[in-house]
Amino acid sequence: MALITSEAAFLQRCSEVSSDGSLHAALVAQGIRNFRQLAFAIGTPRVEPSAQQYSDLATQVFGASPALGKIAILRDLHFEATTYVIQVFKEQASSDTADVQIKRLPLPERTARALDQQRRLSGVAITGELQPSYNLVDKCNTMLESGALVWLPPSVCSKRDAEVAIGITEKSPVVHLEKDALKLTAPQPKIPVDLSSPLNLMWAWQRRGIAMDQCGLLSWAVHEQYVQRLLNLLTAPVPSHCSPVRTEQLIRADKEVWTLLAREVQPPYKSLPTGIKPLDAPFTSMMFDQRIQVWLTPVASTNVSSASGAGAVPEVPDLPTPHGPQKTPTKKKIRKKARALMPESFKKCPRFSKGPVCWAHNGEGTGDASSDPGEQPA
Numbered sequence: 232m233a234l235i236t237s238e239a240a241f242l243q244r245c246s247e248v249s250s251d252g253s254l255h256a257a258l259v260a261q262g263i264r265n266f267r268q269l270a271f272a273i274g275t276p277r278v279e280p281s282a283q284q285y286s287d288l289a290t291q292v293f294g295a296s297p298a299l300g301k302i303a304i305l306r307d308l309h310f311e312a313t314t315y316v317i318q319v320f321k322e323q324a325s326s327d328t329a330d331v332q333i334k335r336l337p338l339p340e341r342t343a344r345a346l347d348q349q350r351r352l353s354g355v356a357i358t359g360e361l362q363p364s365y366n367l368v369d370k371c372n373t374m375l376e377s378g379a380l381v382w383l384p385p386s387v388c389s390k391r392d393a394e395v396a397i398g399i400t401e402k403s404p405v406v407h408l409e410k411d412a413l414k415l416t417a418p419q420p421k422i423p424v425d426l427s428s429p430l431n432l433m434w435a436w437q438r439r440g441i442a443m444d445q446c447g448l449l450s451w452a453v454h455e456q457y458v459q460r461l462l463n464l465l466t467a468p469v470p471s472h473c474s475p476v477r478t479e480q481l482i483r484a485d486k487e488v489w490t491l492l493a494r495e496v497q498p499p500y501k502s503l504p505t506g507i508k509p510l511d512a513p514f515t516s517m518m519f520d521q522r523i524q525v526w527l528t529p530v531a532s533t534n535v536s537s538a539s540g541a542g543a544v545p546e547v548p549d550l551p552t553p554h555g556p557q558k559t560p561t562k563k564k565i566r567k568k569a570r571a572l573m574p575e576s577f578k579k580c581p582r583f584s585k586g587p588v589c590w591a592h593n594g595e596g597t598g599d600a601s602s603d604p605g606e607q608p609a
Contacts, residue, residue: 233334233376235267235315239343244311248304257292266312276313276320285309334373341368344445352444352451360434363442364394364422371439371446378498382489385435385482388442389422397422432478433462436485447502449510457518461485464527473529484526488517 234240241264245255263269273288274280280288289297289305336344349357367388374380397420425431440454461484464476492513500509517523 233319234337234340235270235312235319236265237337237340238264239339240337241265241269243339244308248308254301254304254308261292266315269309270312270316273309276316280309332373333369334376335365335369336372341365348441348445352441355441355451357441359392360390361437361441362391363438363445364389364391366394366419366422367438368442368445371442371448375446375448375500378500380489380493380496382486382493383439384486385426385432385439386424387422388435388439389424390434390438393422393424429462429465429478432481433458436461443510444508447508448500449514450508453508453511453514457488457514460518461527469529472531474532476527476529480526480530484523487523487526488514491517491520491522 242255244266245258246252248254258264258269263272270276273284285302285306286297288309289302292305293301345357355361367383370383370387424435426435436458437455440449440451440458443449443454444451461481464481465478467476469475492510496510496513502508
């Protein structure tokens with residue numbers, strides 16, 4: 232929600248200008264509830280209204296013969312409203328659709344939404360680990376206003392306490408090229424998120440659900456049902472030949488859910504008159520989609536012990552030999568025997584072969600002298 236359409240920001244500004252609240256009550260009675268409506272009440276943002284038009288507007292708002300101070304307050308507030316409208320329209324006209332910028336909520340609107348959410352979710356304490364950071368809420372609000380669904384992994388679902396702990400860090404601006412022009416932008420600080428245990432993973436997902444409920448994209452009850460369904464798979468019984476479901480599988484399935492939602496649910500994302508959030512129905516049906524369940528199936532384990540299997544065959548021990556166990560000769564004995572059988576003609580020659588050598592085959596006149604050569608041919 233932009234500043235020009237925020238009723239909470241308009242109420243806060245009217246209270247600052249007129250502390251008794253009469254200005255805001257008079258404008259609401261005329262149907263003017265935000266800066267955008269006030270900017271187009273008289274004239275246009277590009278054309279300055281005349282003094283008579285301001286007097287007529289003050290007469291219509293405050294009654295006959297308004298004081299000069301009330302007319303001045305009304306002119307001041309109208310000029311501020313037209314400035315906001317021109318700035319917002321200029322940003323929308325010059326922004327690149329390929330690069331979606333973060334649409335930040337005004338601080339009064341952020342506070343009003345948080346109070347309203349705590350009133351609706353009376354059984355949930357939105358503090359500490361469950362309080363989403365301003366950065367996370369702004370990302371959810373950007374998806375709602377731009378109509379571009381993206382996957383928010385648990386690593387970006389930070390809490391408000393971690394955002395406060397970072398503080399205001401002064402980072403040197405970076406020069407980059409945008410639309411054939413050089414611009415200076417300061418990089419956003421990265422807020423750390425602890426995902427060392429399944430409990431921390433659950434808190435990260437719950438912060439995302441609270442942020443989406445606060446922005447009107449997805450209700451808390453639907454998102455919490457989805458989170459509990461995923462986490463229950465970590466302790467669900469699995470077959471003996473399979474390993475339990477890991478947290479990496481849950482995160483991969485969560486990524487697939489948002490990928491399919493972005494593909495099948497078309498913008499704009501507007502709440503129904505009954506108060507149902509735009510992603511409640513498609514998100515509920517996506518929980519039980521077969522394309523998601525394949526990522527949550529237990530995987531067959533490669534390190535299964537033989538005793539765990541039902542049809543495991545027991546190992547048969549080796550039968551002893553009748554003459555006792557036979558010992559293989561050691562290398563030292565083999566080498567000593569080979570040196571004894573080496574002919575005299577080979578003892579002074581260097582050896583290059585590391586394996587066994589057949590002296591009778593490789594040397595001349597080294598055959599077995601006791602063998603009968605047989606009859607000589609005629």
